Amino acid sequence: MELNRTKALVMGSAALLVALAGIAYLVLAGGDELRYKTQSALRKSLAVTAAAELQARGLKLSAPLKCADLPGWTKQKLRASCTGTTTDKRDVRVLGSGERKTHKTYYTILVGGHPVVENVLCLGADCRRDKG
Numbered sequence: 001m002e003l004n005r006t007k008a009l010v011m012g013s014a015a016l017l018v019a020l021a022g023i024a025y026l027v028l029a030g031g032d033e034l035r036y037k038t039q040s041a042l043r044k045s046l047a048v049t050a051a052a053e054l055q056a057r058g059l060k061l062s063a064p065l066k067c068a069d070l071p072g073w074t075k076q077k078l079r080a081s082c083t084g085t086t087t088d089k090r091d092v093r094v095l096g097s098g099e100r101k102t103h104k105t106y107y108t109i110l111v112g113g114h115p116v117v118e119n120v121l122c123l124g125a126d127c128r129r130d131k132g
Helices: 005-030 039-056 125-131
Strands: 066-069 077-085 091-099 104-111 114-120
Touching (some): 039 066, 039 091, 039 104, 039 114, 039 125
Antiparallel strands (some): 077 091, 091 104
């Protein structure tokens, strides 16, 4: 089989496209993992990141948030919640969840029963780290 310039150019271009597609897949899929890989890590981080998120929104807590595991959590489906009170005596409820199958984490913060953030992918400093 004789390889002329045109065939070489076509084959080289095809190989380059395949390589670029592979790199794009690794970049896009590789970063798609849970930030907190265990229930304990999710629960511990939730109080800190939620407090930072509330502070960034001008809401102050009267005391640190208290967090616990939600019933039904598994190694595949992480679930935690935190409770507390703002300095103006409004109840705070934070919900955090992570799914190993989808590699997604979602957070919701309710203050006085109303959502301040709803189904966001990050809270507090975790959001700034994603942008950097």
